Amino acid sequence: MHSSLLLHNGYPKSICFPLPRPHPAPCGGSSLLYGRRLYPGEALGPGRSLINGNYTLVMQTDCDLVLYNVCDPIWSSNTSGMATNCYVTFATNGNLVIHSSDGNALWSNNKSGGQGNHVLVLHDDGNVVVYGRGRWHARTNLPAFRFPSAKQTTNEAEAAGVAMVINK
Numbered sequence: 001m002h003s004s005l006l007l008h009n010g011y012p013k014s015i016c017f018p019l020p021r022p023h024p025a026p027c028g029g030s031s032l033l034y035g036r037r038l039y040p041g042e043a044l045g046p047g048r049s050l051i052n053g054n055y056t057l058v059m060q061t062d063c064d065l066v067l068y069n070v071c072d073p074i075w076s077s078n079t080s081g082m083a084t085n086c087y088v089t090f091a092t093n094g095n096l097v098i099h100s101s102d103g104n105a106l107w108s109n110n111k112s113g114g115q116g117n118h119v120l121v122l123h124d125d126g127n128v129v130v131y132g133r134g135r136w137h138a139r140t141n142l143p144a145f146r147f148p149s150a151k152q153t154t155n156e157a158e159a160a161g162v163a164m165v166i167n168k
Contacts, residue, residue, distance in 0.1 A: 038120040040092035046085045053124035059088045063106060065098055069126055079107045094118035094132050 036052045038044065044059040051057075056068045063086035067075040079086070083100035090096055092115055098107040109130075118132030 036122050038090040040090060040094075040118055043087050043089040045087045048087075050120075050122040050128075052122045055122060055124070055126045057122050057128055059086065059098075061085060063098065063100070065107075067126070067128060074126065075128075077107050082106050090118070090120050092118070094130055096120065096130065 036050055038050065044050070044057075044065075046059060046061045049056050049058040054070050057065070058068065059065050060080070061084065062080045063083045064080035065077040065088050066073050077098060079098055083102075083104075083106060085101040086098050086106065087101075088096060088098045094116070096109045097105050100106055116132050118130060120128065120130050122128050
């Protein structure tokens with residue numbers, strides 16, 4: 001391997017740059033790694049990511065929370081451009097909320113499960129799961145739901161009664 005070849009999760013970074021993508025893609029520069037989990041009371045600030053294998057869940061500076069498979073966006077909160085320098089919080093009741101820099105809530109999974117033991121996990125297969133009470137599911141593994149709106153997936157999840165999952 002040539003010493004100047006930069007890799008992201010085993011893939012040359014150069015394969016990411018020609019692809020059209022929301023700004024900023026996780027493979028296009030320095031994404032700050034937060035880990036694979038969010039616990040109640042924790043947050044991801046602008047540019048912060050959860051990374052596991054080829055999958056990155058990033059709170060972009062354009063206020064969009066996006067799940068990527070290497071460089072391809074496979075799920076989004078569809079909040080791009082609603083504000084700048086947003087952050088996403090994981091509340092003690094299991095609710096995931098995107099806030100503008102002045103603290104206004106822009107998006108939520110609206111699935112408060114009451115106080116309890118909750119954890120948001122990014123799995124190495126691309127699933128993002130909220131474990132604990134309260135349920136929400138984003139079905140991005142089906143072609144019709146490749147880039148679903150948050151409202152659409154929330155309504156489906158409520159009917160399904162499953163934990164919050166963002167599939168690859």
